Amino acid sequence: MSKQNEKWGSRVGLILAMAGNAVGLGNFLRFPAQAVANGGGAFIIPYLVCFLLMGIPLLWIEWSMGRFGGKFGNHSTPFILDSMDKRRFWKYFGVFGIFTNIAVAAYYCYIESWTLSYVFHSIAGTFDGKTMTEVSAFFFKYLDVSRSTTGIPYEAVVFYIICLIINTYILSRGLKGVESAAKIGIPMLLIFGAFLAVRGLTLGTSGASPEFPDANALDGLNFLWTPQYDSLSNPKVWLAAAGQIFFTLSVGMGTVHCYAAYLREKDDVALNAVSAGFTNEFVEVVLGGAIVIPIAAGYFGVDWLTQPGNSGFGLAFQSMPFLFEKWGPIFSMLAGLFWFGLLFFAGITSSLAMGTPLMGFLQDEFNVKRNKAAITFGLIVLIMGLPTVLLYTLRANGSVNLVAFGEYDYWAGTVSLVVFAMAETILFAWIFGMKKGWAEINSGADLKVPIIYRYIIKYITPVMLIIVFLGALITPLGNDWIGAFNSLTAGNGWPLDNESLINMLRLNGLNEEIKNTTDVDTLAILKQNRTYSYIARALLIGLFTGISWLVFIAYRKRQHSELNAN
Amino acid sequence: MNTDALIIMISAQVIITSCMVYFFIRVIKTPPPKDDNE
Numbered sequence: 001m002s003k004q005n006e007k008w009g010s011r012v013g014l015i016l017a018m019a020g021n022a023v024g025l026g027n028f029l030r031f032p033a034q035a036v037a038n039g040g041g042a043f044i045i046p047y048l049v050c051f052l053l054m055g056i057p058l059l060w061i062e063w064s065m066g067r068f069g070g071k072f073g074n075h076s077t078p079f080i081l082d083s084m085d086k087r088r089f090w091k092y093f094g095v096f097g098i099f100t101n102i103a104v105a106a107y108y109c110y111i112e113s114w115t116l117s118y119v120f121h122s123i124a125g126t127f128d129g130k131t132m133t134e135v136s137a138f139f140f141k142y143l144d145v146s147r148s149t150t151g152i153p154y155e156a157v158v159f160y161i162i163c164l165i166i167n168t169y170i171l172s173r174g175l176k177g178v179e180s181a182a183k184i185g186i187p188m189l190l191i192f193g194a195f196l197a198v199r200g201l202t203l204g205t206s207g208a209s210p211e212f213p214d215a216n217a218l219d220g221l222n223f224l225w226t227p228q229y230d231s232l233s234n235p236k237v238w239l240a241a242a243g244q245i246f247f248t249l250s251v252g253m254g255t256v257h258c259y260a261a262y263l264r265e266k267d268d269v270a271l272n273a274v275s276a277g278f279t280n281e282f283v284e285v286v287l288g289g290a291i292v293i294p295i296a297a298g299y300f301g302v303d304w305l306t307q308p309g310n311s312g313f314g315l316a317f318q319s320m321p322f323l324f325e326k327w328g329p330i331f332s333m334l335a336g337l338f339w340f341g342l343l344f345f346a347g348i349t350s351s352l353a354m355g356t357p358l359m360g361f362l363q364d365e366f367n368v369k370r371n372k373a374a375i376t377f378g379l380i381v382l383i384m385g386l387p388t389v390l391l392y393t394l395r396a397n398g399s400v401n402l403v404a405f406g407e408y409d410y411w412a413g414t415v416s417l418v419v420f421a422m423a424e425t426i427l428f429a430w431i432f433g434m435k436k437g438w439a440e441i442n443s444g445a446d447l448k449v450p451i452i453y454r455y456i457i458k459y460i461t462p463v464m465l466i467i468v469f470l471g472a473l474i475t476p477l478g479n480d481w482i483g484a485f486n487s488l489t490a491g492n493g494w495p496l497d498n499e500s501l502i503n504m505l506r507l508n509g510l511n512e513e514i515k516n517t518t519d520v521d522t523l524a525i526l527k528q529n530r531t532y533s534y535i536a537r538a539l540l541i542g543l544f545t546g547i548s549w550l551v552f553i554a555y556r557k558r559q560h561s562e563l564n565a566n
Numbered sequence: 567m568n569t570d571a572l573i574i575m576i577s578a579q580v581i582i583t584s585c586m587v588y589f590f591i592r593v594i595k596t597p598p599p600k601d602d603n604e
Contacts, residue, residue: 041574218567225571275593278586286579446596
């Protein structure tokens with residue numbers, strides 16, 4: 001293996017890069033939607049409890065593991081895990097820490113490219129004078145790459161490739177490039193976010209129109225924040241909070257380990273980790289909770305927001321550009337630039353983090369130069385990513401079903417993270433051992449870590465992760481946990497939802513649809529979806545196998561080197 | 567905006583912002599560890 005001497009340039013740069021890794025589109029789109037669906041303002045209680053009992057411990061675990069592996073010259077999870085326990089199994093489990101990043105980067109860069117494209121369209125005035133339906137339809141026209149929205153052939157592919165080139169270029173500059181991107185991206189994101197949040201909080205009824213006379217931004221804030229305390233007794237709400245904390249912090253990916261592996265031996269992890277964690281929480285709760293819902297309610301009213309499909313990506317890309325049009329020609333351009341620029345910076349600071357584990361692995365084990373490692377990452381992501389752009393079908397209502405994208409998001413962006421986080425917590429707390437683990441967290445610490453966390457990390461965090469995993473594995477029908485327990489105790493079995501991992505694996509929902517459809521055209525589309533799903537899964541399995549094979553080769557190389565040295 | 571919503575929104579924002587600012591100030595005020603080569 002080769003020795004990398006690259007280190008972080010400054011502490012603030014490192015924290016911003018770590019925060020940038022965590023801050024993503026989910027902070028602005030997923031958090032408000034989760035809060036609204038799970039008790040409104042009361043959601044913040046389980047959310048903060050999960051942050052303290054699962055989020056912060058996981059951050060400390062991953063930062064410590066990364067710095068520990070870095071001491072032995074390991075900058076990716078296969079050999080970081082190996083440095084903690086020599087059993088062969090862990091090296092291959094560490095493959096998740098490279099695999100997940102490539103697979104997620106493949107579709108994440110696609111979302112990032114939408115934001116880049118929408119920045120372009122906001123400046124070019126593409127949405128000027130368009131009706132709500134036209135702005136909404138634009139998004140699907142854009143995703144349907146066989147059509148063109150601006151005359152640029154395969155526009156979505158072009159922007160996707162531009163995005164990959166930007167990522168590859170910054171990565172080729174090494175940690176310095178990542179740090180510079182974070183030092184520019186995060187402050188810009190905060191400025192753009194603050195501008196839009198102030199607008200959201202002060203909009204009031206000024207956005208009401210004859211079409212939506214009851215529109216009021218304050219109703220949006222009430223809708224989001226009014227606490228429904230009875231929801232706290234529902235397990236679904238706690239699972240949703242745990243899931244949100246887990247995904248918002250980008251833990252279980254291998255990126256935190258990789259970034260922390262470039263720390264110096266005496267550097268602090270305890271204070272850095274909580275600083276990065278709270279920066280992410282600030283963006284999510286303070287900014288994310290004050291932009292999308294109040295602005296949308298300020299123009300459309302709360303009734304519109306409660307209709308299916310009017311949240312998440314739909315709201316971000318289909319409704320917001322139309323709302324901004326109402327701010328006048330200059331402000332609409334600025335708002336579009338700020339909103340999509342904010343999402344772009346949130347995205348790129350995360351996708352850059354996804355590039356570093358593979359680069360670290362190639363540099364450590366195969367002596368690949370930084371530039372070539374960055375280009376290799378870019379090319380692999382392109383190969384894995386093009387199916388997410390091209391394997392889609394059109395629904396009857398004209399919307400686009402990104403089939404491969406969905407498969408990647410579920411298996412790599414959801415399941416793999418939970419599985420890896422569960423395993424790493426058990427490794428850290430039970431195999432590496434809390435005695436050594438606690439010493440690692442406290443080594444060089446600029447913060448006195450409360451002793452209670454020694455027990456939280458050992459007992460509570462793993463149990464919470466196992467609960468999150470089981471919650472996904474056996475999600476009951478309609479997410480009705482109480483109903484499912486009643487059904488089980490009454491001897492009627494556990495009714496599985498089609499969103500449960502078990503049924504997702506079997507493509508149960510899709511197969512049921514195929515079985516129940518008689519229309520020939522619809523049936524053909526559904527069968528095409530199934531084929532695309534299989535292709536996406538085959539690609540993911542191929543990727544995982546390929547990385548495992550590289551880890552095997554690297555392991556053999558290390559064994560040979562050790563033998564020769566003796 | 568109703569009082570319950572206002573209280574919980576402001577509480578959440580104040581707690582999270584205070585924690586972020588507090589930890590960031592500690593980061594900035596803490597001198598970096600001495601390098602082995604120094």
